[in-house]
Amino acid sequence: MMHSSLEGFLGAGDKILTTGPVALIFVEDKVEIATTLRHHLDLGFTTVVAFMPDAFDIPYDLETRIHRVPFDCSAREAVIEAINKVIARAAPGCWLYYCYNAEYLFYPFCESRNVVELLGFHGEERRAAMLTYVVDLYAADLDAAPNGVSLETAHLDKSGYYAQARIDPQTGHPLDRQLDFYGGIRWRYEEHIPAASRKIDRISLFRAKPELRLFEDHRFNEPEYNTYACPWHHNLTAAICSFRTAKALKRNPGSSFEIDSFRWHNSAPFDWHSRQLLDLGLMEPGQWF
Structure with missing residues (x-):
């Protein structure tokens, strides 16, 4: 599922950020994006969210299995601020996980x-x-x-x-x-x-x-x-x-x-x-x- 923005994703939090576990994957460059997403899907995360620039491509089969959020990781503290926004929106007790591509x-x-x-x-x-x-x-x-x-x-x-x-x-x-x-x-x-x-x-x-x-x-x-x-x-x-x-x-x-x-x-x-x-x-x- 493609979201229009971080705020749009957070607005859908009632359906996504409930019990988890939810994987938040922050994509900094084009290196090993697909393998990172597949690995965490295979581990059994109920939801995998890719925070990544619109210019980056992912295979079609993954697009239907993840939530994609337009995001630029380059700004200092951008990732930490995004995680804190997700925490604030998630239901108490929801398991969260975060990492980067590769x-x-x-x-x-x-x-x-x-x-x-x-x-x-x-x-x-x-x-x-x-x-x-x-x-x-x-x-x-x-x-x-x-x-x-x-x-x-x-x-x-x-x-x-x-x-x-x-x-x-x-x-x-x-x-x-x-x-x-x-x-x-x-x-x-x-x-x-x-x-x-x-x-x-x-x-x-x-x-x-x-x-x-x-x-x-x-x-x-x-x-x-x-x-x-x-x-x-x-x-x-x-x-x-x-x-x-x-x-x-x-x-x-x-x-x-x-x-x-x-x-x-x-x-x-x-x-x-x-x-x-x-x-x-x-x-x-x-x-x-």
């Missing part, structure tokens, strides 16, 4: 269980948000894929991930069950990455509620939404396997000519399977088996 959600056992089952279990554990790690993907050969993107030869870092305590600026003490996570090519090429963009944690799956707001650093104004687990045991986490950083580093003239290859001794081919991410510790099954 990003792919994986969660434990996603090959055999859909996202509705995932969030049903998570909700039963009294969790209203799920931590996702943004795992950088990159092409094996930048001569063959100069934009850093190749689904066929995708690689990821198998080590080099770490966490630091998130400090409460008011008290100077660590926040309860909140950590800042780092790793991937954002860590290896941090001299080219603004400090505010180096973290790889993102609360991508969450339930709408009154007065909830998302900040530019991917945290929410509700502290419990920013936690990685409940107080009594480990909870599910997920991963967003993303070419976004690789694209940015190869698009930026300041870094593009300094990077001949993203591969290093701790690179591994990406298997496109949740088992690999579980084995690497890049997501957590919690009590879900």
